[in-house]
Amino acid sequence: MGKPSLLVAVAILVVFLWLFVPFNLLNQHLPWHREPVKPQEQTASPPPRPEKPEKEERLSAKVEVPFRKEEGIVTFRLSDLKEKLRIDYEYDAREGVLTIRQGKVQLTMLREAPVLSRNGVYLPVEAYPIIRKGEIRIPAVVVEEGLGRQVEIREDRALIEQNASVPAMAETGRREIPKGDARALIDYLSFLDTPIQGARVSTKDSHLPGAPRPYRNGVHEGLDYFSWTSGISIDSRTPVLAVADGVVVRADHDYQEMSEAERNRYLSIGVQNEGQTPQYILDKMRGRSVWIQHEKGVLSRYCHLSSIQGDITVGKRVKKGEVIGYVGNSGTSDGVKRSNAGMHLHLDLLIYGEWLWEGFTPAERRHILQSVLDR
Ligand SMILES: [Zn+2]
Incomplete structure (x- = not known):
């Protein structure tokens, strides 16, 4: 086969391919045609930015709770907190023991005694429940250090963070008590x-x-x-x-x-x-x-x-x-x-x-x- 006949054969092959192999199939099998898909995906996918502000907004979500300030101490009515922060509480009037529950956290306070325990560990917080005419109030420091929620005091209301975090002074990783041994x-x-x-x-x-x-x-x-x-x-x-x-x-x-x-x-x-x-x-x-x-x-x-x-x-x-x-x-x-x-x-x-x-x-x-x- 001479040079001219080789050129003719190549030309026929090119024409054949162009006519009979569907363009899409060819496209799919040619590696250089697949590559642009990736950058396309990257530009098409939404940047992570829109998620972030949404998350920040959620973290900083706050609820308004009325407060009272007596002798320099801000207190909240426990029934207000129960509703707004979705916590639970129980006051044993006979023992004078107040128990507040928030998920796995249990706070214990005692009438007229300045102690606060969180899951059995006492926190360096001087606070006791104020009980008057069936109404129970707790100081803001209990909400902050016990329940792990930021409290922001404004002129006429308090803003309390809706999401709880673990307070810095809380002990984690409870051990088993060796009872009877x-x-x-x-x-x-x-x-x-x-x-x-x-x-x-x-x-x-x-x-x-x-x-x-x-x-x-x-x-x-x-x-x-x-x-x-x-x-x-x-x-x-x-x-x-x-x-x-x-x-x-x-x-x-x-x-x-x-x-x-x-x-x-x-x-x-x-x-x-x-x-x-x-x-x-x-x-x-x-x-x-x-x-x-x-x-x-x-x-x-x-x-x-x-x-x-x-x-x-x-x-x-x-x-x-x-x-x-x-x-x-x-x-x-x-x-x-x-x-x-x-x-x-x-x-x-x-x-x-x-x-x-x-x-x-x-x-x-x-x-x-x-x-x-x-x-
Ligand atoms: Zn004794």
Whole structure:
């Protein structure tokens, strides 16, 4: 085949292809024809921008809620919040306990006591519910730090964020409480140390948690350190130490001792209540207190103090062994008589707000406390 015949053959082939192969099919099979599809898709697809403003708008959505300002504190009516923020609440008037629920979050507050717990962990927030004529109000700080919603105060109304976030001070990753297992409980609490230098866990069963009491729901909640049972002399000059590193969540600097009549009146409410002393009255019986929230949901409560160290204020981070105050008898029958008798430290230990001593004998309770505190 010569050059001219080759040219003719190629020409025939080109004409054949042009005439008989459908143009679309050819287009599809030629790689350079497929490529433009991609850039076309890119230009045709909507840029991500339109989604963003929509999301921002959703995040910043706010509801208007009326507020009241008394003595510099902004409060909201709980029934308004329930409707506008879609939360739930329950007030146990007998115990004085207010529970607020928002999804998996449960806040607990106590009548006349400046403490706020979120899923069993106390937050460094001084707030209590204000209950008047059946109306319950809570301070704005509870909405912010407890429910994780921004509050913006305008002249005539408050704007509250509709979406909840996890507050910075909230603990996440709850552990399991080692209930009824002495060895596991000792291990769990092993980061604690004694609250009084040189003192030992009491030799008397009646000073241990779980000891019977004629009032206070029939049991003693914590551990008492008295002079005559702890191996050292204890009086109002005895410093009380933080049992571990933690954050102060309560410090009753402004504590006013009750009168004897007042204390008896409170106790009689318990007697009328089938011997069940309500929670908010139990709180008064603890006298001047400091509460410290530690890691792993552990809370330590130091009660009946005579004084509190000046720099121990709510929100302060303390170190293990730091002096937080001094032993006293505030809130006790001796304290209300202004007597110097009965000076002792009452120490409560809780994990996620729960009492730990169910199911143990007094000997086991002493062994656990000695293993943890007497090292
Ligand atoms: Zn006690």
